Amino acid sequence: MRIVIDRLRDKQTLSVEEYRELLACTDAEVTNYLHDEARKVTLSRFGNRIYIRGLIEISNCCRNNCLYCGIRKGNVNVERYRLSKSIILDCCAKGYALGFRTFVLQGGEDVAETDDWVEDIIASIRAAYPDCAITLSLGEKTRDAYLRFYRAGANRYLLRHETFDALHYRCIHPKEMSIENRLQCLQWLKEIGYQIGTGMMIGSPHQTIDHLVQDIKYIERLHPQMIGIGPFVPHRDTPFGNEQPGSVEMTLKLLSVFRLMNPDALIPATTALATLDKKGREHGILAGANVVMPNLSPRADRKKYELYNDKAFLKAEAAEGLSMLRKQLAAIGYEVAVDRGDYQHINNRQTKSV
Numbered sequence: 001m002r003i004v005i006d007r008l009r010d011k012q013t014l015s016v017e018e019y020r021e022l023l024a025c026t027d028a029e030v031t032n033y034l035h036d037e038a039r040k041v042t043l044s045r046f047g048n049r050i051y052i053r054g055l056i057e058i059s060n061c062c063r064n065n066c067l068y069c070g071i072r073k074g075n076v077n078v079e080r081y082r083l084s085k086s087i088i089l090d091c092c093a094k095g096y097a098l099g100f101r102t103f104v105l106q107g108g109e110d111v112a113e114t115d116d117w118v119e120d121i122i123a124s125i126r127a128a129y130p131d132c133a134i135t136l137s138l139g140e141k142t143r144d145a146y147l148r149f150y151r152a153g154a155n156r157y158l159l160r161h162e163t164f165d166a167l168h169y170r171c172i173h174p175k176e177m178s179i180e181n182r183l184q185c186l187q188w189l190k191e192i193g194y195q196i197g198t199g200m201m202i203g204s205p206h207q208t209i210d211h212l213v214q215d216i217k218y219i220e221r222l223h224p225q226m227i228g229i230g231p232f233v234p235h236r237d238t239p240f241g242n243e244q245p246g247s248v249e250m251t252l253k254l255l256s257v258f259r260l261m262n263p264d265a266l267i268p269a270t271t272a273l274a275t276l277d278k279k280g281r282e283h284g285i286l287a288g289a290n291v292v293m294p295n296l297s298p299r300a301d302r303k304k305y306e307l308y309n310d311k312a313f314l315k316a317e318a319a320e321g322l323s324m325l326r327k328q329l330a331a332i333g334y335e336v337a338v339d340r341g342d343y344q345h346i347n348n349r350q351t352k353s354v
């Protein structure tokens with residue numbers, strides 16, 4: 001297996017069969033080797049600097065009914081909220097003062113947030129913070145909306161494909177949603193010139209190793225600038241409320257695979273990982289991740305953006321907890337980076353006009 005890992009590191013690709021073998025392998029020595037090699041690649045590309053992104057959860061209203069998600073339309077127990085423009089700008093101001101230079105606006109697909117409204121928010125943040133990156137994670141929109149947001153000043157877009165396999169996609173989404181549309185959106189975002197991020201949950205119901213291999217192969221072809229993965233965590237008020245959570249070990253293994261496959265990618269140690277394992281963030285970084293996304297949302301609203309049970313939003317998961325985060329990172333030999341942390345190669349190579 002070590003030879004396979006070395007080849008992944010040197011050639012950044014493996015065959016379907018080799019990926020399957022690597023994911024199925026439970027030998028601890030092999031796994032440790034995989035993490036060590038991935039960590040070395042991260043250190044050689046980025047040093048020991050971890051990028052921070054300030055996450056602002058702008059709305060928990062959603063028109064979709066994804067079977068895994070706690071803020072799905074059908075969950076009547078959610079206290080719904082939508083941040084106003086002035087509150088969003090306050091969150092940015094607070095984040096800027098703390099040292100954040102990337103703001104991530106994430107939310108459900110809230111029909112009350114019109115394209116005009118989103119465009120206006122982006123333009124206002126862009127005008128106030130010309131030195132910051134604006135990342136959006138607002139789900140599926142029209143090509144025209146993506147283009148308008150980009151022209152208003154957004155730079156990056158996170159849209160996990162969730163699962164590449166069409167049948168599996170249908171098992172975890174309502175029938176109105178399709179993998180075709182999800183992939184189309186990612187294609188549009190890429191064409192427009194966004195730095196794009198995609199990814200999936202690990203251990204979502206009905207997921208198999210073959211599905212994960214299809215996901216890896218898709219991400220290999222797409223070559224996104226950001227790759228976000230985290231374990232599935234059940235939410236009590238969803239149809240998957242009684243399912244088992246995803247595996248932390250498999251998530252860490254995939255973090256390392258993605259690092260070796262795409263050395264320059266920005267890969268977060270996600271909140272879901274930190275929720276299932278209190279050392280999850282550190283383990284994620286030691287497996288090759290190089291981004292963390294502390295929560296900048298207003299404190300009173302954080303618990304309402306509950307995608308899954310017991311989602312972490314306190315202590316080092318909170319933007320105010322930056323000193324704790326710094327300490328945790330220092331304990332494993334890392335520090336917080338203060339710059340924007342764009343995808344270096346793309347940034348130097350291309351400035352795409354639209």
Ligand code: SAH
Nearest residue numbers: 068069107108138139160231232233307308
């Ligand atoms: N509406 C946006 C943002 C979704 S929330 C969009 O469609 O992209 C961000 C991510 O949280 C999702 O892409 C999903 O992968 C993850 N997520 C949702 N429910 C989850 C759960 N129960 N466990 C783990 N991750 C979950």
